[in-house]
Amino acid sequence: MRVLFTPFPAKAHVYNMTPLIWAMRNAGHEVRIAIQPNPAEPDALSSAGLSARSVGNPLDWEQRTEEGGGEYTDEELALIAEFPIAQTDGERITAEYAEVIFDIWAPLCEAMAGADVTADLVEFAREWKPDLVVWDALVYAGPVAAKACGAAHARLLMGSDHFGRMRRALEEQQRDPMRDWLTGKLGEFGLEFDEDVVLGQLTIDAMPACTRYETDAKTLPVRFTPYNGPSESPKWLRDKPTKPRVCVTVGLSSRENDIPNKDDGFDAAELFEAVRGLDIEVIATLRAVEAPENVRLVDFVPLNELLPSCAVVVHHGGTGTIGNAVVHGVPQLVIPASSWGEATAAHELEKAGAALTLQPEEFSAQALRERLVRLLEDKSFVDGAAAVRREMLSRPTFNDIILDLEKLAASR
Template sequence: MRVLITTVPACGHFFPMVALSWALRSSGHQVMVAGPRSIAKEARTAGLPSTAVGTVSPREMWAASADPTGRDNHAIAEFGISVAERTADDVLSLGEAWRPDVVVSEPMELTGPMVAALHGIPLVTHRWGLQLPEELQTALTDAVHSRLAALHHHHGLFDETPSEHVVVENCPPSLRRSESDEAVPMRYVPYCGAGIMPAWLLDGSTAPRICVSMGSLPLEAGIEGLRVTVDALAELPVEVVVAGAGSRDSSLGELPANARAGGWIPHDQLLPTCDAVVHHGGAGSSMAALDHGLPQLVLPQLGDQFANADQLVQRGVAEKLDLHERSADRTCRAVRTLLAEPSYRHRAHEVRNEIATMPAPTEVATVVERIVARNTTGDAPVGVATTTEAAD
């Protein structure tokens, strides 16, 4: 079976798909990741075959589509549209030459669904973790029907419906905004690239350790957010580890005595040693913190990050500070609250346990196999039991 994985040039969109890609490869299937050059490099690091499509710079694309407030869903949808316009020729040519049996695409990537529809093969939409806000999903749908209609027709696509469509749902049940009959639940497996564990990570520390990260995309606002947050936490008796993109950027300057630049440390190495996480509200950072049962302070910047922050606060696992609320005093108070009030950790552990009971990627790989068989023979059922049901 040939599986085509498609994604926009954003690591936070690609990384959640790595676990299922590994599971499919381990089952003996051919996997090909198609994405702009930055993604092709990340796929190679993850041990996955890849090919670069289009000429897309993540910085340029985000700068062209982002609005100053970060809350314009149509501006965020513009990012997906622009990527599709620059990559469609390459992705569709790959589909014609490689002939996949199924396409696995993330919600912002819009050319993978075109391949599925043109070749009459199933489409699997692989979500990132926390569900997209309805407003952003609507903006994407509107964009496909308006802006991309000409692109579809140019490539001979007049019916956008794939032969079969299912959704891989990473979001734990208590954080879902909606339920879908098409959704196949899958346990979130943290992955954020390769890294070598530094020796100091396992050293004993008498102070609570706080991870501060503004995600995988080094936006200028992210660097500013790192600096402000780290300076604020200098007032607390904590150890601060600045991680992720920008953590060793020269513009950060000299860090306070209680902070260190950790560089790119995989979540599954760093977070087990931490007591709380301060981050930008990206789905990957949010889900990794939940997977490790950690309280969170969310500082959203753009797109779905604001809605993610609201969801986490509503669930009782996080505090948030919007753009106009960020000060040293408020940041310190929020982190003190997360560390002192046990309810945040208790609820985070509840969500961690929810994630642990969801089906593993290996189970969902068998669902993908059934989808392809169903498309070929029409007689294979699709579905996956929960871990509890499988045990019964």
């Protein structure tokens, strides 16, 4: 069959989709990838041995947010802070709360796949006629193109399914900003809205079970497959560490930005003060000039190679880092960023006994040191991480779910 993939044009999102792309190709299916060009990250696909069809104009995030209405006023920013999509208090998620969430996120989704991207993708889909479209959960040009060419479509999550849990909270009589936005987007191509445009006909979820929420989406759990891009394993990584090793990473997306020593809750000076004098080895993917003797600064090292030797990983809560840590059973210290639900994932991992969290507003050398020492000394976190790992490894792999996707395409 013919399968069209539509990733968001950023390395972290491309890498999240790459294992499924290769599983589909290895199963003998004809695959095409359509992606908006991103001048800042032009090699994400080619480095994975993949080629793509460009759709839409080159990504200019500042222009996109202005066109999509995503450039917020101070009052709107205050509203976003009051209504985070990563709300950890389930009792607060009412129909009214969900309505505000979609008021916030509909214009952002438009910014991430605007009219030019959608028009080009629809044209290509109608020309190539895929049987199945697999779309990044933030690229809503994907399901529009699928409906336009009559293909089945599946949504690939890049984190916890917050849209799904917010859709579940909406009541029938509520105003629905997501439906209103997508109705207009679909109407440009003579199409009508239905709910599977929001949540997919099938949702593929590689997040740990403890981070999953009750939704109305038909969800297919899958094992997270680490893919960290092309890299060379450094020679020092071949030697077994002589003391507990701690990985500190701000994630792929943050590293691609030119942030020398601070991102969200991470401050290099505070971090170095926290670990100074501890009998540990710290591997940190931070750009800094000076560090204590027990800190090794590296520009990049593949997590899939590094984490098996680590006792703890300190990170921002990104999907790729969580997935790598879970697969290797490594306890986590999460200082959650605010991109997409990192706070809720951290909260649920902590409840599962596999992690501790440190909110960015609480970040200090002392707070970081206390949590890090606790993770290193309290072996219950090793047990908690092992339990989360067992659940993850019990799931089907991307190779195993190809039959489910073939059935979905055949039923369209």
